[in-house]
Amino acid sequence: MDDVKPLPSYLVQRYHGWKATGYADNKAWYRHLATEGQHPRAMVISCCDSRVNAISIFGADQGEFFIHRNIANLVPPFRPDGDYHGTSAAVEYAVDVLHVAHLIVLGHSNCGGVKGCIEMCRGNAPDLEEETSFVGRWMDILRPKYALVADEKDAALQAQQLEKQAVLVSLENLLTFPFVSEKVKGGGLTLHGLWTDIGDGGLEFFNPHTKAFQIV
Known part of the structure; x- marks a missing residue:
């Protein structure tokens, strides 16, 4: 040491x-x-990005949020394969032990992980394609969603769209966890998808009725 x-x-x-x-x-x-x-009311899954701080955004006190951060705020699908699963373990602890009432996925603008995923999908990131790349293999969670934004010509808008897809794929994957889906169906847990613009401080939420993000 x-x-x-x-x-x-x-x-x-x-x-x-x-x-x-x-x-x-x-x-x-x-x-x-x-x-x-601790008795947090909500779990927040956000990006590791140093510019994103859920505590500041919501003016939360210590003990109010159970926070897990990873690259591009992604949640993998439920897969109890015996490997290491930090995000899955955090979700399990929040839901089964802490009994949080809300599970929030918070995405953001100018996400480096999402940009890396775009470059991979374009064939411009050979380093991320390597099996030894932890970031690349992690971004494989989001990679299938690139097809939904591939035709967007505006690079900034395309990135923003994929950032929001990162939130949605995480919400989809959360529902593959039996202990999450059971509590959601029983009314004891609600899922929320958010996206924040770092530059202007804006916040959007996913509206399940319109199937789109809208300003809070």
Whole structure:
């Protein structure tokens, strides 16, 4: 473990600043969370992208959201094959242990993972095609949806459309998990699809009645 180094000084300074202000001002709440455990109302599956922060978007408090982040906010289909499944494990824990009432998939504009998927589908990303590419194999989840946007000539619009397809394929795959579909059918869990524009702060939700995203 000689390659592991101490925390950078700027992060140490930020931590001490938080401990003296954010924590100190809410010490009772943090201690309540520590002793009573977490009881989040919703799980949010969002992208790893550093520009997307569900806590900030919804003004949430600590303990309010159970958050899982991955490349392009994707959920794989239910496949209990004995391999490692971080996203599937997080969904299982949120639904079966924490009993969240809402499961939210949050996509976003200018998604690098989605751009990589587009380049793969165009044959312009040989590195992602390699079997050893974790990103490439992860984006295979979204790859079939490219056919739905392939004819779009405007590159920015095409990317936006595939970003929203990433949300939809994740919602579709969530329903392949028996413990998710059972709770949805029983009314104990609701699924939600969202897409946010990083630049203008806009937020859209998928309307199942119109089969389209619309502004919140």
